[in-house]
Amino acid sequence: MRHLFFGLAFVAGPLAAQTVSPPKEAAASITSADVAHHIGVIADDSMLGRDTPSRGLELTAAYVADQFRRYGLRPGGDSGSYLQRYRIVQRKLDVAGSRVTLRAGRTAAVARFDRTARFLQGTVSGVPLAGVAVLLGGRLTADAVGRLPLRGRIVVYAADADALPSREALQVGRAIRLAAPRAVVLVSNLPPERFASRIPRSTPARTAPDFRLESAPFVEVSQAAVAPVLRAAAIDLEAVRADTAPVFRELPGLRVTVELRDSVFHASSAPNTIGILDGSDPELRRQYLVYSAHMDHIGISPGRPDSVNNGADDDASGTTGVIELARAFSRPGARPKRSIIFLTVSGEEKGLWGSRYFTEHPPVPIGRIVADLNMDMIGRNWRDTIVAIGRKQSNLGETLERVNRAHPELRMTAVDDRWPEERFYFRSDHYNFARKGVPILFFFNGVHPDYHQPTDSPDKIDSEKEARILRLLYYLGREVGDAPVRPQWKPESYREIVDDSGSGE
Ligand SMILES: [Zn+2]
Structure with missing residues (x-):
């Protein structure tokens, strides 16, 4: 598919390299090699499909927390850690x-x-x-x-x-x-x-x-x-x-x-991973932008020759996105005025559990979260487009368009929801933010024959494409993080999604 803004492209000459600004450097530091590396770890067979709850999920959460620690993020989880846990119980109908x-x-x-x-x-x-x-x-x-x-x-x-x-x-x-x-x-x-x-x-x-x-x-x-x-x-x-x-x-x-009626017969827990990067402005840093993705997947399908559902696209790709953006933003001079919460959740495949828990128990008041940029399946399909769901619901859509237009060198165009009948707006973690009144954008490359199959494996990921999507998401986060005014809902969308969601119950 052809990208739309070819005519507006400007060419950065070789001299530009000597005067690159920190944001440009940060965006450029997101590479396809890094993307492939993280996806390779998270979607490895040894993670056993990252079911919620499972050992593979715990290992994934620990891996993400480890990256956050390296980048110097502030822990946003329970008692000074990067992990936020919610209880899971097994029940039987009485x-x-x-x-x-x-x-x-x-x-x-x-x-x-x-x-x-x-x-x-x-x-x-x-x-x-x-x-x-x-x-x-x-x-x-x-x-x-x-x-x-x-x-x-x-x-x-x-x-x-x-x-x-x-x-x-x-x-x-x-x-x-x-x-x-x-x-x-x-x-x-x-x-x-x-x-x-x-x-x-x-x-x-x-x-x-x-x-x-x-x-x-x-x-x-x-x-x-x-x-x-x-x-x-x-x-x-x-x-x-x-x-x-x-x-x-x-x-x-x-x-x-x-x-x-039912009764509980077993209890365990599952983690979300939360790292916070403080903003550069003494006032605006009290507001937060969230980058989110789900690190869980659907576990194993016993009885198949290759039984591990790797979930490389779904959603090791998004989890990797959160990690890479955390790294890019934590470089010197790369952070925006507002603070950023980097969040990887669990239980998405089971029914958006982790994001539900996070939005009910956020580490900062939910009213100070100005936007959620969610990534779920961003490593496959079309090379030069990424679907951005939720563009029409708030002015984040216009911000995205402006940022997209300013960066033709990324050869990546954010396009509208192609499958409104599938109601994807309600089907990933961003919905839990939206129902609480937080404007969202949801980045998604659509499904494919490997969706929820053991064949959703790391070798099928287009890490070069994903790196360009993440650079676009970096620039978008800068724009949202620096803007004098926080993102605003379109009134009729607010009525439909927030007022109607029963969040006030
Ligand atoms: Zn899935």
Whole structure:
């Protein structure tokens, strides 16, 4: 692909080398050899895919902390260290103490988790979630779901066992979760015996961080088990499934109670790594810019010839970005007026755990964090473009454009989100900053056939390309770090993302 600003290129002559400014030197110090080296370490087989929690993840966090120490960053973690830890617990559903009850007038039916109900995902609060239901079904799209008033509602979803699990269904599921309902009850038309056979004999353990994630529980119930109530409420789910348009309607006659209990049987913890570089201005240094990336990946896939998911692009590339930027900014004269927090988180693949914990327990007041520049998968695909998601949501987009235009020598163009239907804005760590009111940009080169496969290995990384992206990110950080005014949200985006995210709950 051609880059757009060729015509504006100026050529730096050989004389320029004698008068290079510290920022230019700092940017130039980011090399493809350094990038390849760090990715080689972090995505090595010995890291065993950096699952959360795991020994490989701990080794990665220690490696990042070691780099931060070398560059003289100030520790931003727990008790004077670079590591910030959050507790992770393994829980098992209390099958006897959990149930889903549907009630229409005098008719009631109870689905239980040993035969007629199945837990799918979400938070188990121990508190009964009850309310009048809304019905969802027909031919749904993520966009259609995004426009529905599902917040705080109990959603009854006419799931169709005959429909194959598809990318579209996944997107719809994600859109339902993002709409923040209170609970989601999928009603399955699988024959009762087949439904029961899908319930595992011994309750599987669920690993989750020990803090509130506020994600609605999704449970599935067998339609046969609740059929009398559906009849009493005059709900014909077969007709809903057959509908070729989205179906959404209130069900004033149907009251649903989801009761879920579980118990903890094992506890551990996982690390974030935090290093702080103080800004050069006595006033502005009290504000902070964050560079973030996730150092965890998905662990191993047993039974495959090469079982280690190396996660070289996802996201050893971003983790390396944080390390390299920390090194570049800590050179003499290279830091901006504002301070910088260099952050590598864990648990991203599990559900943005580490960034959630960080934004709930930041080392500085969250209101003093002026921007998050997040990197997730920046080492593959197109040689001369990088997608920057979030450009339209704040004036960071315009700043990026200006910086990009000023550095044609990088042969790197930041372009708009190419896959809005995938809702990537909500799918990496920057989202936890955005929902807290921090403007973000998310740098991402898109997925590829090696995504979440053992073949996402260091040899496939284009480290030369990544080095140019990181130089651009260095210049962007200088600009944001030195600007007299901090980045500003676009008002309608603020309303949509911050006001609507439930962060004020
Ligand atoms: Zn991933």
